[in-house]
Amino acid sequence: MKTEKYLKLLFSLVIVIFTITIVYTYQFSKTYPLPFTNRISFDAKIKFIREHIHVTEIDTIIVGSSIGLNNVRGEALEKSSEECEHVLNLSVFEASAVQVEQLLKLQDPFPNLKRIVYSAQFSDFQHASSFRDYHPKWISKYIAHKFTPIVEAKFLADAAKNIAFLENRKKEWKVKHEQKNKFTYLGFDHTGSVPLHIYGKDIIQKRWNNPHGSLYVAKAFEALDRISKNAYNKGIKFYMVHQPYRQELIKKHKHIPAELKMFLHRIIKIVTKNHGKVLSLYKELPLSDVYFADRSHLNDKGSILSAEAIGKFIDKQEK
Numbered sequence: 001m002k003t004e005k006y007l008k009l010l011f012s013l014v015i016v017i018f019t020i021t022i023v024y025t026y027q028f029s030k031t032y033p034l035p036f037t038n039r040i041s042f043d044a045k046i047k048f049i050r051e052h053i054h055v056t057e058i059d060t061i062i063v064g065s066s067i068g069l070n071n072v073r074g075e076a077l078e079k080s081s082e083e084c085e086h087v088l089n090l091s092v093f094e095a096s097a098v099q100v101e102q103l104l105k106l107q108d109p110f111p112n113l114k115r116i117v118y119s120a121q122f123s124d125f126q127h128a129s130s131f132r133d134y135h136p137k138w139i140s141k142y143i144a145h146k147f148t149p150i151v152e153a154k155f156l157a158d159a160a161k162n163i164a165f166l167e168n169r170k171k172e173w174k175v176k177h178e179q180k181n182k183f184t185y186l187g188f189d190h191t192g193s194v195p196l197h198i199y200g201k202d203i204i205q206k207r208w209n210n211p212h213g214s215l216y217v218a219k220a221f222e223a224l225d226r227i228s229k230n231a232y233n234k235g236i237k238f239y240m241v242h243q244p245y246r247q248e249l250i251k252k253h254k255h256i257p258a259e260l261k262m263f264l265h266r267i268i269k270i271v272t273k274n275h276g277k278v279l280s281l282y283k284e285l286p287l288s289d290v291y292f293a294d295r296s297h298l299n300d301k302g303s304i305l306s307a308e309a310i311g312k313f314i315d316k317q318e319k
Contacts (some may be wrong), residue, residue, distance in 0.1 A: 004308075012217070023151050026159035032173055034159040036139060038132045040169070041069070041093040044177070044186045049088070049145045052190070055109040058085040061116050062193070063103055065095040066183070068119035071243050071298045073307040074191025077117075081311030083318050084115070089192035091119070097223035098128045104227060105136035107234075109144035115237040117310060118227065121245065121296045122263035123212040128219035154175070164278075183207075183297070195300035198293035207294035211249045211256050221266060228274035238276035240267050241310055244302075246288050246295045279313045281306060 025034065033043035049055070057074060060083075062072050068091030078087050088110070090103055096111050107113060138155065141147055147155060177186040181202040185194055190197060223241075231238035250256050259281050268278045291302030298306055 001090040011269045015053050018157065019283060021157055021160055021163075024163065025156045025166075028160070028166055029156065030171070032170055034156065035165065035169070036142075036159055037134055039092055039094070040174075040177070041066075041118075041186060042131070044188075045090065045092060046143060048095045048188050048192055050145070052188075053088055053143075053192070055144055056084075056111060058088045058110045059112055059114045060084040060087045061104075061107075061113060062087065062089040062119060062191075063089055063095075063100045063116060064091040064119040065100075065124050066091070066194075067121050067124060067243050067296060068095075068117075069093065069194050070183075070196050071292070071303050072117065072193060072241070072310065073117050073189065073303040074193040074306035075189045075299075076259055076304045077311050078191065079311075080308040083149060083314050083317050084311060087191045088162065089188075089194075091192075094129075095124070096127050096129045097125055098130050099226070101223045102131050102134055102136070102228050104230070106140050106143070108137075109150045112152060113236055114312065115239060116227075116231050117239045117241060117314075118224075119241045119243055119306075119310075120267075121243050122216075122259050125220040125224075125263065126212070126217060128217045128223070150206055158195040183238075193303070195303050196293045196297060197300050198297075199299065204294060208246075209249075209295075211295060212251045214257070214259055214282050215254050216262075216266075221270060224267065225270050225274065228271050228276045232275045237316060238271065238274070239310070239317075240276060241306075242267065242278065242280040242282050243296065243306065244281050244285055244292075244298070246289065246292055247286055249295055250287065253285070277313075277317055279310060285309050 017028055033047040036043050036046055062068050062074060069089060074087040074089045077084050142155060176184045179185055180187055180197040188194060228238045245260060264280050271278050287302055293299040
């Protein structure tokens, strides 16, 4: 009898703890992104898509690292292009080409997707990191609201195994991710892009004055080959956009123009082989310092010009 009472008490306690965890996680998720991946900008994007994007409307997806997230204003692309009517910026901080390939495994919820815009700089191809413990099929169902209540409760519970981690994320969120004059800013426009308001004293001199080094990782270019080939096989138009770089650094450091030209040559070779198109804003849009937040990231003024140039290029190709 004592054993039976003990088991009932234990079972009741488990139910109470599980219920409290679900309630806490649900309340947390209303304001902060749950840890579905090992990248907070990706977690924030998952939350944003689920809450603000009509997945059946999206015809254009922007992908990349912060060079996509910050450098391409989705709202400006919608305004400047006749073809890109409903844009989603799916880019996340520090995404390698391998991670962009992983991001694009979330295509299923977007049945009317017509084109992919990959915004990058040569520095994005200097590593081949991947997302750990990544489950695109589950995330796709979550953002498309295709879970039953029971399955969704389990999904939330799995994301909330570490309450201490969630509390720490809550403390850091306002300081690190709500300030538009910081590179960690995650204030999305209605398409999921993040315009940076970084000028004057907010510019980090190390990032402004020091160029990237010379390094290429073969796995990154192999991923680009698969990405562009997969898009073609699915009947989706693929656009590779080579973003601008600070002109002063191009003039001052001999290896920078060499890296820019080499990178452009390699992506043209890969993308055109797979029937995609390449736009070099490094060549076509040599912006002055007033449009940069650092050596390769554009500020909120520069990202509009970048998006407008991309919109015109897409319209020209598709007409």
